[in-house]
Amino acid sequence: MSGLEVAAGIIGIADVTLKSIKGLYDVFQAYQEVPAELERFHKEITGLQSNLGGLAYLETADEATREEVRKLGLDKHMESCAASCEEFKRKLEKWTRHGPSSFRDKARILVNASNIQKYTTRMWTTARMLDSAIGILTLKKTTNIESLTKQIDQWRIEAQNEKDQNAERMVAVDDDDDAETALEEKDDILAGFLSQTHDLGTQLEKIKLNQTIKNVNTHEEAQVQVGMPESAADKVANMDIQDITTGRKAKAQIGIFGSGKGVFD
Secondary structure (H helix, E strand, O other), X not given: OOHHHXXXXXXXXXXXXXXXHHHHHHHHOOOOOOOHHHHHHHHHHHHHHHHHHHHHHHHOOOHHHHHHHHHOOHHHHHHXXXXXXXXXXXXXXXXXXXOOOOHHXXXXXXXXXXXXXXXXXXXXXXXXXXXXXXXXXXOOOOOOHHHHHHHHHHHHHHHHHHHHHHHHHHHHOOOOHHHHHHHHHHHHHHHHHHHHHHHHHHHHHHOOEEEEEEEEEOOOOOEEEEXXXXXXXXXXXXEEEEEEEOOOOOEEEEEEEOOOOOOOO
């Protein structure tokens, strides 16, 4: 499959996912105030709805970048997300058929808290993989590999903490088969996310960027370094430096340079 086909496939799935999220978002519009048990879910689908547009970068990304995004398995995450949205929409409409202010419906939402947690986790993991994909797509524009790696590490900590808490909940509901099943499915989602983000960290370490620097002018007697420090060299595949003009008695280091005092001596 070519890079263009990969991009078209992911964008097509994103459109389907967006429609499913929109359907759920419209259900929430009926609430004057979102119930506490649904607040996190509402927050996640609101963020997903806003961020899916970032995949437009796929259309202009180079072949190598599209391949990096393909390796994320984002298409499978979004397909699962869309299916979860449709399923949860049906359940939520059933639980709240008497209206948002109904005491009976509020009780149903409370009873189904474990199911709500499961669907919320699916939205959260999809949102984080989407953030990772957009981060990779914008590496050459705004995102720093190191900062993206740190962000992924933080998501892993959050996921592991949630997984540990979920294990405690599973013990507490061992006499409730429906809740136990929902929490087991949630545990599987978190385990998959932890495995995939571990692989993503390794993937990011291997990404090398192309760097172009041009039209640099220095003042008289200036000291300037144009290029990159030695410590960043393993992150750059190619560096193209053009049109460097130095002023009278100026000093310039061009290319890969070391760090430390006395570099212009």
